[in-house]
Amino acid sequence: NAGVTQTPKFQVLKTGQSMTLQCAQDMNHEYMSWYRQDPGMGLRLIHYSVGAGITDQGEVPNGYNVSRSTTEDFPLRLLSAAPSQTSVYFCASTRGQGEKLFFGSGTQLSVL
């Protein structure tokens, strides 16, 4: 039982490049979400999904895209990377609203 798996662990991009952060969970959780964590800012919600085929915006969605074609996978796409997107990104899953969050190990992204 791997829990929540995120790849890659580290990534460096140039401004304007696009990429996809991968997230997969094996706990059959309906709820999945993406957060970014910046120094002094805490965790901020980017996008979330309450089930396959259903996604919605969080607090800071601009510049990011998501899709949820299966229960297991919830990739995060950066459309055109900007230096302001330099951050640590966490994917999380949970059984439902208010339930315990299970986080991945994070992706440290630098945009030059």
Next chain:
Amino acid sequence: KNQVEQSPQSLIILEGKNCTLQCNYTVSPFSNLRWYKQDTGRGPVSLTIMTFSENTKSNGRYTATLDADTKQSSLHITASQLSDSASYICVVSGNNRLAFGKGNQVVVIP
């Protein structure tokens, strides 16, 4: 204004000593409050959950309290160990949302 405020922002304690972290929130209606521990370079891991009817709950050397009337919670670490060095994040659930505190950064030194 952030709905969850944590204090102190950071602290350094000697190994073996106790410390208390504070979390004040304004989330309403309130569903539950969780404390997460985040080790450097890792994702947060849940330590404990507090619901409206619970005042105190322990998880090993960690004891959480909740005062729903004053909307305050604390996390007490007893006999700290080097492995307690981490960020402790308070997360409050309510109104179909999660509100995150910015964390208490704890450094335990020998």
